[in-house]
Amino acid sequence: MSPDYDIASPGAAELFESLRAFGYDLPTAVADIIDNSITAKANNIWISLTWAGQNSRITIRDDGEGMPEDVLLQAMRPGSLSPLAERAENDLGRFGLGMKTASISQCRCLTVMTKTKTTPVAIRRWDLDYIASTGTGEWRLLKGAHLLDAADQSALDSQEQGTILFWDRLDRFVGNASSDDQVAQKHFRERADAVRDHLAMVFHRFLRGRNAIRLYINDRPIEPWDPFLEDCDAVAPLPGETLKMNGEAVEVKPFILPHHSKISTETHALAAGPRGWNAHQGFYIYRNCRLLVAGDWLGLGMQKEEHFKLARIRIDLPSSSDMLWQIDVKKSRARPPAALRKDLLRIARAARSQASNIYRHRGKVLQRKVGSNDVFLWNHVVRRGKTFYKINREHPIVRKVLESASDKAPLRALIALVEQTVPAPLIVINNAETPDGLGRPFEDSSSDLKEAMAEVFRAMIEDGRERSDAARALLTMEPFNQYSELVAVFLEEQSNKETT
Structure with a gap:
């Protein structure tokens, strides 16, 4: 006998408003979109933040593989792929929510236009105001070239393939500000700088090397920010370790950065990072070379203190470790499995001790x-x-x-x-x-x-x-x-x- 049941489909307007509260800020939201571009094998990614008061817009364009129409439709579905599904090794996603939740956390209108080498342009749009206005609770995904004006429709004309996202109605940090609102405009520019600094940090390993990608913000290239100063001879890396768990390898390598007297003022200021020296001490967790956590003692019972600020420890995770490490949707938080905490605590204590010795000038005390x-x-x-x-x-x-x-x-x-x-x-x-x-x-x-x-x-x-x-x-x-x-x-x- 078949069980009795009701169909309890969530209301589209209500659920979308709830999804907006995942906790993204602008830099983490843009970074989540960049993940998709990298997974699509993009070589170049262009981010544009255009101030026009309440008509301000953000666009993110890449020259990746693009999507045929049926794949775009699937990608626009909330929860387009189960987090339990097996992913490709180079896939930077996990929950099938990133593009949608990251976008609507910042705007009320998301339009995606894409094409591949063999398929024509496809366009889809989530418009939260339109969905709310219908009063039906239906998940109405708009489609068609008429959604964009002629200038927007030509955005991919110079490329064989690629994807562009349009973020309109940026209510979360622009609202109804007029175009001549100097305070709002200054805040908009500051957020653009925050996006640049965040992307330079999160994707620094993608921005270097033979197959480096290129990121641009308002047509200016983004330079990588290496938290470990690996090109600096004064850095003192400690021996790396490979920790095993469930048959998978976790690579851990501590770096002790030099005292400010050993490097130039410019290098010291740059090495401080977007949030300053104290905030950037601790573990740096990467998955597939993408930075997830930038400076955190991972709940191991250690506080961020001035005399430990030179200690930074890199952890490289395999893509299959997301659940074990409790990586969240925003890819900004992680917690180590209980089986690894003892080893991580041991490594952290050794790095903190070495950093403290340098910071306190133990050599000078001896002298x-x-x-x-x-x-x-x-x-x-x-x-x-x-x-x-x-x-x-x-x-x-x-x-x-x-x-x-x-x-x-x-x-x-x-x-x-x-x-x-x-x-x-x-x-x-x-x-x-x-x-x-x-x-x-x-x-x-x-x-x-x-x-x-x-x-x-x-x-x-x-x-x-x-x-x-x-x-x-x-x-x-x-x-x-x-x-x-x-x-x-x-x-x-x-x-x-x-x-x-």
Whole structure:
């Protein structure tokens, strides 16, 4: 006997409004569309964000394989493929929702136009306002060339194949703003920059190498952002490991990025990433080279702290691991399986320890204990369990000034006053709020740096040091050790003066 049942089809208008609440923002929504283009073997992908107030538009065009009409119809269906279905190795999708949910999260009207080398142009549209207006609850997918004007219909004319998405009625971040609304226009441009930075990060491995794809935003190429600075000699990669689970390999490789004194100011600023140094520490999870999670300790009980910010760990997953790692529809969250947590925690602790050593200048601390007493201007002193910072009286320039002063009392009083009023609480607060906001010593005045260098060098010579010994001391002395090239030029000039 057949069971009794009712057909409980969801209302199209109501379900579409619910699907809009998946939590996409503009950058993650665009990235989800790029996944489809890469899966379609596109070599070039063009993103265009055009400001026109409430008539603003976003288009995403590629030169991939395109779709015949029946495939487009299937692709426009919500849940077009089960997440349990076996996928091709290069498929960056999983839930069969990405193109639809990502698009309608940002716009109320999605139009897709596509063609292949052997089939003509096909056009389909989801129009949420039209669906709501019918009052029928039917899933009416509009079709036909009349949906687009002549200019839009010609968007693929210069290509043999490809697909273009039109996002219209961008209610989520444009709304009813007028075209001359300067505040809304500025926000629109800022979001365009956020899209660029996000795509540079998420697809950085696709944007490099022999078969690299090319991404353009408003006709400008997007340069890759490599979180591991693999082209930088100062990076210290740790040994990689292959973790096995259910017969599948998970590749894990930690990278310890260099202290800012070892790289240029430009490289340091670039390496901070879209969200800053602190936010980008932790694990980076990739599936098929596509970045899913950018800097997260994956719920392993570790917090993001300033002294661990140089630790970044790459994890490469096979495409079949989505369910095990609880990857969400937006491809922005993942959680490791219980069987791998112990190994990941061990690797994370080792990377954090190494990063902390570099950040805390352990080499310099050791040098303070066993090296020369005149290398550092400030000494760290602990008395009765409390921390104080004292100016090092053995520093060459300090000793020279103290010895040469005719009236030492005011100078000693000034030094004591400086020591007792170091704004340590303010420094701690500012560093916590803007961890990358502290400037390098002398970074805004090379002339002052050179003058200080010359005076310290002269003080060491006058104190009876050999020039070679003074030169070695200058190379290790704060803050000159951060400007090794300038020190080398200065010492060469001194050597030339000595020989002439």
